[in-house]
Amino acid sequence: xxxxxxxxxxxxxxxxxxxxxxxxxxxxxxxxxxxxxxxxxxxxxxxxxxxxxxxxxxxxxxxxxxxxxxxxxxxxxxxxxxxxxxxxxxxxxxxxxxxxxxxxxxxxxxxxxxxxxxxxxxxxxxxxxxxxxxxxxxxxxxxxxxxxxxxxxxxxxxxxxxxxxxxxxxxxxxxxxxxxxxxxxxxxxxxxxxxxxxxxxxxxxxxxxxxxxxxxxxxxxxxxxxxxxxxxxxxxxxxxxxxxxxxxxxxxxxxxxxxxxxxxxxxxxxxxx
Amino acid sequence: xxxxxxxxxxxxxxxxxxxxxxxxxxxxxxxxxxxxxxxxxxxxxxxxxxxxxxxxxxxxxxxxxxxxxxxxxxxxxxxxxxxxxxxxxxxxxxxxxxxxxxxxxxxxxxxxxxxxxxxxxxxxxxxxxxxxxxxxxxxxxxxxxxxxxxxxxxxxxxxxxxxxxxxxxxxxxxxxxxxxxxxxxxxxxxxxxxxxxxxxxxxxxxxxxxxxxxxxxxx
Numbered sequence: 001x002x003x004x005x006x007x008x009x010x011x012x013x014x015x016x017x018x019x020x021x022x023x024x025x026x027x028x029x030x031x032x033x034x035x036x037x038x039x040x041x042x043x044x045x046x047x048x049x050x051x052x053x054x055x056x057x058x059x060x061x062x063x064x065x066x067x068x069x070x071x072x073x074x075x076x077x078x079x080x081x082x083x084x085x086x087x088x089x090x091x092x093x094x095x096x097x098x099x100x101x102x103x104x105x106x107x108x109x110x111x112x113x114x115x116x117x118x119x120x121x122x123x124x125x126x127x128x129x130x131x132x133x134x135x136x137x138x139x140x141x142x143x144x145x146x147x148x149x150x151x152x153x154x155x156x157x158x159x160x161x162x163x164x165x166x167x168x169x170x171x172x173x174x175x176x177x178x179x180x181x182x183x184x185x186x187x188x189x190x191x192x193x194x195x196x197x198x199x200x201x202x203x204x205x206x207x208x209x210x211x212x213x214x215x216x217x218x219x220x221x222x223x224x225x226x227x228x229x230x231x232x233x234x235x236x237x238x239x240x241x242x243x244x245x246x247x248x249x250x251x252x253x254x255x256x257x258x259x260x261x262x263x264x265x266x267x268x269x270x271x272x273x
Numbered sequence: 274x275x276x277x278x279x280x281x282x283x284x285x286x287x288x289x290x291x292x293x294x295x296x297x298x299x300x301x302x303x304x305x306x307x308x309x310x311x312x313x314x315x316x317x318x319x320x321x322x323x324x325x326x327x328x329x330x331x332x333x334x335x336x337x338x339x340x341x342x343x344x345x346x347x348x349x350x351x352x353x354x355x356x357x358x359x360x361x362x363x364x365x366x367x368x369x370x371x372x373x374x375x376x377x378x379x380x381x382x383x384x385x386x387x388x389x390x391x392x393x394x395x396x397x398x399x400x401x402x403x404x405x406x407x408x409x410x411x412x413x414x415x416x417x418x419x420x421x422x423x424x425x426x427x428x429x430x431x432x433x434x435x436x437x438x439x440x441x442x443x444x445x446x447x448x449x450x451x452x453x454x455x456x457x458x459x460x461x462x463x464x465x466x467x468x469x470x471x472x473x474x475x476x477x478x479x480x481x482x483x484x485x486x487x488x489x490x491x492x
Binding site: 228229232256257258259264265268269270 | 280347348350351353484
């Protein structure tokens with residue numbers, strides 16, 4: 001079977017030139033999402049390129065978290081929900097009948113607003129996904145993967161001497177880094193982050209943001225944030241959601257200097273409503 | 274929306290301060306040219322005495338811009354506005370400095386016999402002040418088209434400068450006794466020519482503010 005030609009995502013011209021064209025990792029087309037009879041997402045189409053950070057911004061209740069959770073089918077666990085349209089990762093429809101949801105969630109990791117380490121040791125937190133998915137063949141490989149994930153999450157040097165201590169003894173920022181390490185351990189390709197720094201102080205936030213920028217070298221990152229400056233700092237592309245509709249997707253630079261849509265400009269300048 | 278109401282108030286205040294600075298620069302230019310062409314030394318001295326207030330207005334614009342950047346993190350049209358104003362203020366202050374230089378030349382020239390009619394310089398001064406006034410209007414109305422029209426007028430100033438340059442050099446050669454006064458007038462012409470360039474800068478900033486288009490170094 002021949003490999004399909006990847007779609008290239010076009011980018012807006014910015015004052016600094018054009019962002020590099022990258023193959024599309026996640027492609028969303030005509031996506032509608034319903035909680036019972038209430039429609040939460042309305043005809044969303046967007047391509048998320050590989051190895052870039054795309055931020056989704058918008059007021060509370062606009063559908064950005066719902067959208068994020070459609071990318072790894074996390075909404076499936078909510079009764080009464082319904083999805084229409086197409087979400088593809090590497091050109092494979094994730095909602096196709098028979099799609100492997102477990103494999104999808106291995107490929108698409110998620111980090112939540114509030115860090116949620118398990119009440120286990122630091123080591124066991126990171127090793128958890130590897131163990132239950134039987135992704136390693138022995139103790140040495142398991143330890144190697146845990147170390148690799150903790151290093152990628154920029155936490156290794158701080159915890160390497162206390163891997164057997166409880167994860168709950170870490171600071172808030174470290175706990176969030178640990179959750180990122182836990183997501184990285186199973187080697188995902190896409191990382192979804194839902195307000196990953198909203199509960200952290202400025203220093204811990206800055207560390208998480210630096211981490212996001214570093215991680216994009218190897219991963220495709222989709223982040224939902226209320227913090228406009230955070231979107232400006234970490235993302236290459238920004239998408240603005242309003243009332244379940246995707247109003248504008250543009251390079252982050254263009255979005256924050258001269259957005260195309262008046263609704264976006266009103267939101268970004270705080271004159272919304 | 275309370276926070277954003279305050280931002281709007283701060284932006285309005287900034288706009289008022291920079292327009293005051295623009296108005297003062299324009300008045301300094303008009304009065305300096307009046308001092309020169311009407312041999313009015315008292316007016317020239319007033320222009321010079323007033324310069325400190327203009328400098329203070331520039332400092333005030335700086336302060337307001339820094340406050341807004343630091344405390345409000347403006348974006349999109351607000352960012353372009355504050356950015357443009359921050360870059361416009363030193364340009365306006367520099368225009369006022371050139372007006373002061375013209376006023377100084379007037380003080381020196383007025384104690385010597387009148388050289389000749391300053392018709393070309395008068396015309397140059399009128400074009401410069403009308404360009405400045407047009408540039409400030411375009412800025413106030415966020416009118417990029419009007420700003421672009423003002424930029425076109427810089428060519429008139431440049432042409433007049435070249436004419437005056439040649440006339441004054443010719444006078445220096447033909448009547449060496451007037452060379453010092455000719456040189457002073459030549460500097461006045463150069464100041465006016467530079468003001469034309471500065472007004473062009475202001476218009477480019479207005480185009481950026483209104484359209485997010487960078488047009489500098491393109492004409």
